[in-house]
Amino acid sequence: MMGNRISFKRNMALTLSLFLTISGIYAQTEDKEFTPQSGQAGKDVVWVPTPQALVDTMLAMAKVTAADYVIDLGSGDGRLVITAAKRGAKALGIEYNPDMVELARRHAKEAGVSAKATFKQADIFESDFSQATVITLFLLTELNLKLRPTILEMKPGTRIVANSFNMGDWEPDLTTHIDEPSSWTTAHLWIVPAKVDGTWKFDNGEIKFNQTFQEITGTLTAGDQEIELSGKLNGDKISFNAGGTEYTGTVNGNKMSGKSGGNKAWKASR
Ligand SMILES: C[S@@+](CC[C@H](N)C(=O)[O-])C[C@H]1O[C@@H](n2cnc3c(N)ncnc32)[C@H](O)[C@@H]1O
Numbered sequence: 001m002m003g004n005r006i007s008f009k010r011n012m013a014l015t016l017s018l019f020l021t022i023s024g025i026y027a028q029t030e031d032k033e034f035t036p037q038s039g040q041a042g043k044d045v046v047w048v049p050t051p052q053a054l055v056d057t058m059l060a061m062a063k064v065t066a067a068d069y070v071i072d073l074g075s076g077d078g079r080l081v082i083t084a085a086k087r088g089a090k091a092l093g094i095e096y097n098p099d100m101v102e103l104a105r106r107h108a109k110e111a112g113v114s115a116k117a118t119f120k121q122a123d124i125f126e127s128d129f130s131q132a133t134v135i136t137l138f139l140l141t142e143l144n145l146k147l148r149p150t151i152l153e154m155k156p157g158t159r160i161v162a163n164s165f166n167m168g169d170w171e172p173d174l175t176t177h178i179d180e181p182s183s184w185t186t187a188h189l190w191i192v193p194a195k196v197d198g199t200w201k202f203d204n205g206e207i208k209f210n211q212t213f214q215e216i217t218g219t220l221t222a223g224d225q226e227i228e229l230s231g232k233l234n235g236d237k238i239s240f241n242a243g244g245t246e247y248t249g250t251v252n253g254n255k256m257s258g259k260s261g262g263n264k265a266w267k268a269s270r
Helices: 002-031 052-061 079-086 098-110 141-152
Strands: 069-073 090-095 117-121 134-137 159-163 174-177 186-191 198-202 205-212 215-222 225-234 237-242 245-252 255-260 264-269
Touching (some): 069 079, 079 090, 079 098, 098 117, 134 141, 198 215, 225 245, 245 264
Parallel strands (some): 069 134, 090 117, 134 159
Antiparallel strands (some): 174 186, 198 264, 205 215, 215 225, 255 264
């Protein structure tokens, strides 16, 4: 009887100490902070951080201010989002890896910008980022190209700024190189152009625009005169030269208006 009671007590003590050991190990594992490794696998592209100097350059190229809503697609450790928030912007990072999302939230808290810099665990290809005024990217050209049709439907004037990788035949509006000992020293900026392709009624004539992204060519017809034109779009701002006369204006859906040859008013609609 006595022997049984002792072995019962021993069993209880052993079970308790095993329980304490296991829960101790578990607590240690839980407490261990996730440390990302540059080059670690990601859903569609690995994680490599943008050097801080290029982060600053990218946000400066996009002229990010407190009026902006910046979304970083594939936000990694959160540095683009946090830096945008430090410039006063509202900023969101969309990141597939939940450990990176937690890490980025921790970094935002440490930087004191949690109210403006938020993070969402999601697949960028299943996310709605249409409300952004600035999109930042450090993906691959093939992924930029997959996003391109959606980006081109965004509000004219939306700025897209990418670390290194391009958008295929959509030429950047601006490219900047920084002098840093890094593999990642180039940033590209694109400004979503208004859509003007097609035929417009123009004052007493007609304009035909052929649009390739921000580039425009075409003809301006007034009376029996047909004049070739070429020019550019910068968001909703249009400028073109037709027969030596400079036209500048603003596009607003199916209307555009502006000044030609200095201060002569013109307008077009479709
Ligand atoms: C090259 S890193 C760039 C990180 C950050 N934007 C920067 O510039 O420092 C790309 C990030 O995209 C994430 N990613 C890859 N595929 C993704 C997807 N389909 N949806 C969301 N995030 C993704 C990776 O986990 C990684 O953190």
